[in-house]
Amino acid sequence: MTDMPGNRPAPRQGSGSVTIAHVAAAAGVSKQTVSNVMNSPAKVRTETRERVQRAVAELGFQPNRLARALRSSAAGMIACRIEPVSSHSLAHLHDRFLHALAEAGQASGRHLMLFAADDAESEAATCVQLVRTGSVEGVVLYNVVPDDPRPSILTEARVPFVCFGRAADAGWVDVDNARGVASVVDHLAESGHRSIGFLGFPEGHRVGDDRAEGWVTAMDRHGLLAGSHRLDVRGEDTWLSGARMARSLLGRPDAPTALVAASDTLAAGALQAFRDLGLSPGQDVAVVGYDDTPSAEVLDLSSVRQPLPEVGRRIVEALCSPDGTTTPVTSLLPPELIVRGSSRPQA
Amino acid sequence: MTDMPGNRPAPRQGSGSVTIAHVAAAAGVSKQTVSNVMNSPAKVRTETRERVQRAVAELGFQPNRLARALRSSAAGMIACRIEPVSSHSLAHLHDRFLHALAEAGQASGRHLMLFAADDAESEAATCVQLVRTGSVEGVVLYNVVPDDPRPSILTEARVPFVCFGRAADAGWVDVDNARGVASVVDHLAESGHRSIGFLGFPEGHRVGDDRAEGWVTAMDRHGLLAGSHRLDVRGEDTWLSGARMARSLLGRPDAPTALVAASDTLAAGALQAFRDLGLSPGQDVAVVGYDDTPSAEVLDLSSVRQPLPEVGRRIVEALCSPDGTTTPVTSLLPPELIVRGSSRPQA
């Protein structure tokens, strides 16, 4: 209680921060007891605990994360690359995903570190380095494609990681794209639509193909597929392309009464096509987008929302669970359909 | 060279990482010499240095960031809040800004930590906590508004911080919005336009007002302001609102031949209005957007680009420079006009 361990002047002026030793001295106990109060309060007698807690509150003590991390070799951090802007369709989700990840991490006492990288290889190299230097406990991969080089590099280097998007021989969390589109078809079919078109991405990419497959499956289930294969059109994920595709579908003799778009961008283009053709969205013809971007709300556009908060939680959980010899954790989450004016059945 | 300091089994199997002690043992020198090789190579004799470097390479040693940070009490990290998605016009910039920040930080050996917060107050509280726990050296504030509560809280708590956007009594980095819009007016005036309209945000917000002021100033400088005050219209930052405002301007008897928009969103709306009116962008009427979002390129829309990489560098520099009693660093950067088809003078 008299002086500081280490003969340092008590609460240092200015810049120095309050350490566990200051608290211990103030409460008249040892450092270890303070540590116990912070980490396993049950081990400390109530009276002592309260005395320590008072000292903690008075001095405004906050344990040094670095020291704790060093000693317990648990960095309390996960890393994720922040990609440069691209016209990739998932780019719109990137910041929402990072937000979800940050929030989920905080909920379990872990922070999110961002890093930039030029390509997949340097991203993987950075991940390895971050883990080797003890900076992070694991990393999250985003936008994983079928023959992605990253999972194998990281597995080889024994870097804990989880993918957002399916990957072989690795832990992943994904949102069921096929199911999302299928739920849109269900919704439209239940609203009485019998001819439902699909505006998709060019073939060859996982996400786009999954969404297309959802349309086929659901159409078939409703017995609407026969003769509908002409209603499946594909094109770039741009507003103009969406408008063009919608116009071409609606210009046919067997024009569909509803459209499912693989993105809000395409759906926004479709809305424009409706306007050009003098059709009223939701009344004359329905359209539903995907990803529930901010513009969907502005445009009163129905859309499929990915449960990003849950995705974040699952990823953090998978990353921090007792990894090892067991099969990597995988989970496929259902998206949620948000119905707005563009597809609401008129009363 | 014989056994490990601390009597630990040499390169531990599996999970354990290579430490400075392993390298020291392998090279037959002390830990400190290894440390010197890594940090101040000049202090070490060439022969010794090479021997150590060989050992470093062989063992794949990477210094533990946590240990280094703890000892030198320099976290090597900066933090920035990641905001939830909003319809705020600057939201489009958020991920690009974070990317720039991450890149700039890496260039100076600092990593970027992201955190989520519900409001400005809890954001400030988190910042204080992050610095107090030694997790980060400083924080970056984004979207700073005139009477923002955050700067004063952080100053009070002696948390080093820099704002992206002007703030009183604090370090900040900003892009000159007025100058950006003025450069657009210059460009249009040089292309022969004499009647130039402005599509802006509702009054009362720093960014929007700055951009509007740029239009006024430049128009006046070119002697085009007289009678032009009717060409300054304001509205929400949405696509629909942009289309509406453009239509209303172009429908007048004194219709402008060029439009300056305060955002790409508004400009995209204007492009739609042109289409509706049968006008050809860049030929019949010019339009220029702001922020050079990805859609600007797709739409062949001229736009003003904020020099985010430079903003990031300046922020990191300001945050890590010898802070203290001197006046906080402030810098106002010029944006760059990207001319595309929507405003290119026809040859």
Next chain:
DNA sequence: ACCCTCCGTTTTACCGATCCAATCCGATCG
């Protein structure tokens, strides 16, 4: 030969917390 400087290296201490083993204490028990 002696002292002093200089340089390269090692030694010692330390950053701030946690882990482990040892100690202390009152309470129970033979």
Next chain:
DNA sequence: CGATCGGATTGGATCGGTAAAACGGAGGGT
């Protein structure tokens, strides 16, 4: 009444580096 026992508390070592001071041998000056 001394030995034992279990929970509360403490001291010391440790995590992996870095700062500062101590060390030792080569070279220079007188």
